[in-house]
Amino acid sequence: MNKNLLNLNLYYIKNLLKTSKMLQKNTKTQHLLYKIVIVGDGGVGKSTMVQRLLTGLYLEQKITIGTDLATCDFEIDENTTVMLQIWDFAGEKRFRFFLPNYARGASGCLLCYDITRHTSFDNLIEWYNIVKDNAVDPVFILVGGKHDLADQRRSVEFVEAIEFKNKYNIAHIFETSSKSGLNNNIIFETLTKAIIEKRKGII
Numbered sequence: 522m523n524k525n526l527l528n529l530n531l532y533y534i535k536n537l538l539k540t541s542k543m544l545q546k547n548t549k550t551q552h553l554l555y556k557i558v559i560v561g562d563g564g565v566g567k568s569t570m571v572q573r574l575l576t577g578l579y580l581e582q583k584i585t586i587g588t589d590l591a592t593c594d595f596e597i598d599e600n601t602t603v604m605l606q607i608w609d610f611a612g613e614k615r616f617r618f619f620l621p622n623y624a625r626g627a628s629g630c631l632l633c634y635d636i637t638r639h640t641s642f643d644n645l646i647e648w649y650n651i652v653k654d655n656a657v658d659p660v661f662i663l664v665g666g667k668h669d670l671a672d673q674r675r676s677v678e679f680v681e682a683i684e685f686k687n688k689y690n691i692a693h694i695f696e697t698s699s700k701s702g703l704n705n706n707i708i709f710e711t712l713t714k715a716i717i718e719k720r721k722g723i724i
């Protein structure tokens with residue numbers, strides 16, 4: 522065989538191998554999309570928590586009207602990427618009638634309260650019931666916000682929150698602070714991984 526033809530053949534074989542490796546990698550990579558809802562009384566810090574996740578900064582937020590929508594990408598491992606579609610729901614009572622519709626199709630839910638305001642903890646059951654009745658078996662995570670104020674103004678003890686978690690079979694619980702950043706990323710990562718685990722075999 523002439524030398525040029527041999528080189529050409531080698532070139533084609535090399536490219537063929539490269540393409541087949543790329544195809545193998547692509548077929549293995551999963552790109553998942555999950556909708557999550559963030560609920561809890563007005564002013565507990567939901568939107569600030571989302572902004573902290575998206576920007577890494579503590580940014581003062583205006584009251585949410587209806588719902589705010591954001592997306593965030595997570596690389597779970599080299600074969601799995603997830604886009605979280607985050608529905609940050611208004612806590613004010615006048616927007617409550619929207620929630621049943623917005624909760625539909627949610628795979629996960631962050632149930633949020635403010636550790637310095639006990640009423641926001643007492644009202645969690647209402648939020649929990651609306652989401653549970655309108656989404657199909659979502660993963661719930663309990664989130665106590667404003668942990669930076671724990672020393673001066675805590676009114677919800679962590680043990681109380683653990684009791685709630687156990688009673689309602691909630692997957693995880695975290696206290697967080699958007700001011701210090703405590704547990705901010707891990708809440709969303711844990712929720713994402715728990716959803717993937719729960720949906721294994723369904724997708």
Ligand SMILES: Nc1nc2c(ncn2[C@@H]2O[C@H](COP(=O)(O)OP(=O)(O)OP(=O)(O)O)[C@@H](O)[C@H]2O)c(=O)[nH]1
Pocket residue numbers: 561562563564565566567568569570581582583584585586610611612613666667668669670697698699700701
């Ligand atoms: N100390 C402290 N204050 C916080 C923290 N997060 C939020 N806040 C304060 O709480 C206020 C309300 O925060 P938002 O994020 O708007 O609360 P929200 O839950 O989205 O409220 P709605 O949109 O009305 O449902 C903010 O203006 C901040 O002053 C936190 O981690 N620590």
Ligand SMILES: [Mg+2]
Pocket residue numbers: 567568569582583584585609610611612
């Ligand atoms: Mg808000």
